[in-house]
Amino acid sequence: MWVTCSQASLLKGVQLASRAISTRTTMPILGYILLETMKNGLRLTATDLELAVQVDIDAEIKKGGQVTLPARILAEIVGNLPDAMVELKNEEGAHQVEITCEASAFEILGLPAGDFPALPRADGSEIGAIDADMLRTMVSQTIFAVSADETRPFLTGLYIAMEEAEVRFVATDGGRLALRKTGLATTAKQKTGVIVPAKTMQELMRALAGVAGDVQLAMADNQLLFTVPGLRVYSRLISGQFPNYQQVIPQEFKQRIRVQTDRLLRAVRRMSITARDSANVVRLAAKGKKLTITSNTPEVGKAREEVEVTADGDTIEAAFNARYLMDCLNNIDVDELLFELTGPLSPGAIRPTGHSDYVYVLAPVRVYG
Template sequence: MWVTCSQETLVKGVQLASRAISTRTTMPILGYILLETVKDGMRLTATDLEFAVQVDIDAEVKRGGQVTLPARILAEIVGNLPAAAVEVKSEEGANQVEITCAASTFEILGLPAGDFPALPKADGAEIGAMDADLLRKMVGQTLFAVSADETRPFLTGVYVTLEGAEVRCVATDGGRLALRKTALPTPTKQKTGVIVPAKTMQELMRALAGVTGDVQLAMADNQLLFAAPGLRIYSRLISGQFPNYQQVIPQEFK
């Protein structure tokens, strides 16, 4: 692997991917970021097996490949580099990576890229699309009502439903309820209702700040994928039946 990119671009990519790094795990690989070459750039992926972030950044690819590097060390190094071109280089099949920027050179030992957990494929499973800023606002207007009671896991996330030309975000802790709904630009072909963990929604809000355009929603096994240009967020879903919240909403007012 041999790529060159700007320090600013690399820092942003590492910071975004690091949001999914596990701080408490018995699997060392979950503390690492997978770097791999893609067409016209480099892809950074991190996961804690419940939540994953995948970021594509612009880079000049001189030789393809993939490596995993410890997230904390990588963030510290690239965050302190000068604003200049950064070269990331490793020999084929090697876990040793050399990072060079201006007069600075660092060597980092990674883990085998083949040990990194594979993310589910969501090809052909798209369920809808909506504006990134609107989705961010909807999450922010409902997330506050999520329950912190782990004995009722089905209340610890935001209930997202897509049906026809409408999408809804609902959250409740049993004492309060927040509901936000809006029209979809294109009606969905299938009715979907899933409970997305609060952590995912919090990170989604942060990641979508400044993102323009549409976010595609797709199912992948028991996970929901949020995909924007250059950014993908995967989340496992919470099992269980969300309460029939519509029963407690007044149908008319006097």
């Protein structure tokens, strides 16, 4: 292999691919990046067997080939090279690579490229496409509700459901549920419902930072593939049956509270200071134009705040986990929301005013006294 490329493009490729590198592995090859020549460039691939990132960069190919290099060492070398052209060269069949840039020269040992895990092919299994900005929004508005309980793995990922012209992202940990839906950039070619690990979606968002245009989705064996020009992210899917989330979403309510998002967020944040017991509970009661929020922890103290609202229907007092409330309010990107209640022991629903594409459901906390 004999390749020449810019330091900037090589560094970007190494940094993106390194997002799939695991620091905890018993397989040495998983700490390496596979570099292989393409017709008009260089392809860098890394994987931890659950997540794989593949990046294409522009390069002049003088001689084709493939090698693997240790990701950490490669990143340190390229990151400290001057902003100039970089040359990578190795002899056919050898695992040693020469890296030169202006007056700097390195000889780095790799592992056999044949030992690198093969990635699945996704030919002919396209599902649909989502706008990159919308994808980032959908993830940020749902991923905080994913469970951290590894004993229920089917709750530790985002559920992605595609059908015809719509895609839904759903997350739940059993105590709350977040659902965001939108129209697809292209009509779904097949009905799909898969659970993608939260880690993958977080890394995907970092990899797609600044990317515009559509993100193509495709199935590849038991993996989901996200593709934009020059970048592919593969994710292992979580097995198991995702809960019937439609049954959790309240269809009727007895009280509807209309409130400014930021005002409610700031009030709940203040009330949470004196709600630092195990349940982190705040109580809400609205009547007419006033929402009263209170918290009380015997070992700490108590607090009370009133927020201007418009409340219709019955007067209901309910208690909720303050952190769960703030997680939702921090991710609603409209000025006003609707808080819908059915009863003190029934789930509440939060919806952005004028938008039917997002709903956040949270279970109440039973309190005494």
